[in-house]
Amino acid sequence: xxxxxxxxxxxxxxxxxxxxxxxxxxxxxxxxxxxxxxxxxxxxxxxxxxxxxxxxxxxxxxxxxxxxxxxxxxxxxxxxxxxxxxxxxxxxxxxxxxxxxxxxxxxxxxxxxxxxxxxxxxxxxxxxxxxxxxxxxxxxxxx
Amino acid sequence: xxxxxxxxxxxxxxxxxxxxxxxxxxxxxxxxxxxxxxxxxxxxxxxxxxxxxxxxxxxxxxxxxxxxxxxxxxxxxxxxxxxxxxxxxxxxxxxxxxxxxxxxxxxxxxxxxxxxxxxxxxxxxxxxxxxxxxxxxxxxxxxxxxxxx
Numbered sequence: 097x098x099x100x101x102x103x104x105x106x107x108x109x110x111x112x113x114x115x116x117x118x119x120x121x122x123x124x125x126x127x128x129x130x131x132x133x134x135x136x137x138x139x140x141x142x143x144x145x146x147x148x149x150x151x152x153x154x155x156x157x158x159x160x161x162x163x164x165x166x167x168x169x170x171x172x173x174x175x176x177x178x179x180x181x182x183x184x185x186x187x188x189x190x191x192x193x194x195x196x197x198x199x200x201x202x203x204x205x206x207x208x209x210x211x212x213x214x215x216x217x218x219x220x221x222x223x224x225x226x227x228x229x230x231x232x233x234x235x236x237x238x239x
Numbered sequence: 240x241x242x243x244x245x246x247x248x249x250x251x252x253x254x255x256x257x258x259x260x261x262x263x264x265x266x267x268x269x270x271x272x273x274x275x276x277x278x279x280x281x282x283x284x285x286x287x288x289x290x291x292x293x294x295x296x297x298x299x300x301x302x303x304x305x306x307x308x309x310x311x312x313x314x315x316x317x318x319x320x321x322x323x324x325x326x327x328x329x330x331x332x333x334x335x336x337x338x339x340x341x342x343x344x345x346x347x348x349x350x351x352x353x354x355x356x357x358x359x360x361x362x363x364x365x366x367x368x369x370x371x372x373x374x375x376x377x378x379x380x381x382x383x384x385x386x387x388x
Contacts, residue, residue, distance in 0.1 A: 225323070233322060235267060
């Protein structure tokens, strides 16, 4: 009688799957942790960008007169103008004024056109005097 | 586009609009017509007309039917009835023809006919008269009655 085998084909396959899952989880933890190598690289760059500005002595382009650094009224006007220009078209009163004018104009044109068309076609026929006539006939009459 | 071209285009549009307004304008013209009978036509004769038709021909066309007590049979004498005809016609002539029938629209029952011509012009309201001066007793014998029991 043969001794029982220590590992079957199925148990070895389960071990392989388990190992694969373990390696995958480890990789995921390494990638996701903030103290990963990529994060470390960012941390190393940060001090470079937050280095202190060169002193006034070193910045030859910056004027020494502080009045020149203060904002001028023209700058405020330009900033305000830029703010106005940044508004959407429907936020401007001119848009609504023009839109309202166009709407009123179209409505007036429709009604005025109908009235003009009616007038050009003779307008309203004279009411029939039924006391004097047996009936009224012809253009504009229902009979 | 050059300003001269714009001006010429605007002038052309204005001319077209003006021409449309002038040429497309219709005005009602009214013809107040009175239908009468005179001797030798008698009241007894015309009272036998049960169906009357007025034909408008010429510058405008229309057909007017008087029947079932509305205009025909005539309720009065010598005035048979008046009517108003409206038309956009402003040139030519309008011919109004009155035909009175004994029973219905049948030439063999034509009792009396008369016509008058009216000029179609710029006048808003014109008045005219259609006068019946003859009566065909062959087509419309006096004894003809249409009264129902």
